[in-house]
Amino acid sequence: MVKIGPSIMCANMGELKDNILRLDRKDVDFFHFDVMDGRFVPNFTLGPDIMKSLRPLTKVPFDAHLMIEEPENYIDVFSEAGADMISVHAEATTHLQRTLQSIRDRGMKAGIALNPATPLTVLDYIWDTIDYVLLMTVNPGFAGQKFIPLAMDKIGELHQMINGKNLSIEIQVDGNISYETIPKVMDRGAEMLVCGTSSLFKKDKTLEQAMDELNLLLS
Ligand code: DX5
Ligand code: ZN
Secondary structure, eight states: OOEEEEBGGGSOGGGHHHHHHHHHHTTOSOEEEEEEBSSSSSOBOOOHHHHHHHGGGOOSOEEEEEESSSGGGGHHHHHHHTOSEEEEETTTOSSHHHHHHHHHHTTOEEEEEEOTTSOGGGGTTTGGGOSEEEEESSOTTOSSOOOOHHHHHHHHHHHHHHHHTTOOOEEEEESOOOTTHHHHHHHTTOOEEEEOTTTTSOTTSOHHHHHHHHHHHHO
16 A cells, blocks of 8 residues: 655645644645755754644654754654654764664664665665665755656665565655656555655645545555
8 A cells, every 4th residue: 555645844834733634634644744954955844843743633653754964863852752753864874773773762663765866785784674765756955856767766676675585664755756756656666655745735736636636546
């Protein structure tokens, strides 16, 4: 079953509570929180306080995508804010295995996020410490970017590696996940779709209409 996760940074910030409640009623599978520090990526977005204030509104899992330097220093903060799963960038932490293990030690799912240019070989020695791999299909930092073509091949290659090792690790994709790219990423084995401005938060559709269209595409 392919999962849909709204990208909260793409929601209407003035109507965040309303957006969460409406998406909760549409049975989304997870909420994706983009956390940026202005260093690892050239932008600032959501922080733990926002996550904490939204936590009582829904039982749907909260997925924190940490696009920050030294994410190991913020695992506790996001755990306390209500995250159920956290992904850290391989490029942003020196002791990757330790960071991933510390996420699991706190009872959360551990994800490793890879920039488009980062090779899959970085996964070689951490297969047993990850629950999901977040493949960035744009360079992280901003909504509304173009899909990077070679990232499509990477999804298929990762899928083959996971199957070959008989592991149950999910592939999450993030960046320009649109009506056009969804069938292609699904075909290559993506199971968690981060849905932002390209598919869910659209000017010409209500959230309900966009969710209905997405579900139709997935059925
Ligand atoms: C990119 C973010 C994504 C982005 C996805 O850095 O991690 O979550 O908001 O949304 P669109 O569909 O605008 O690419
Ligand atoms: Zn993200």
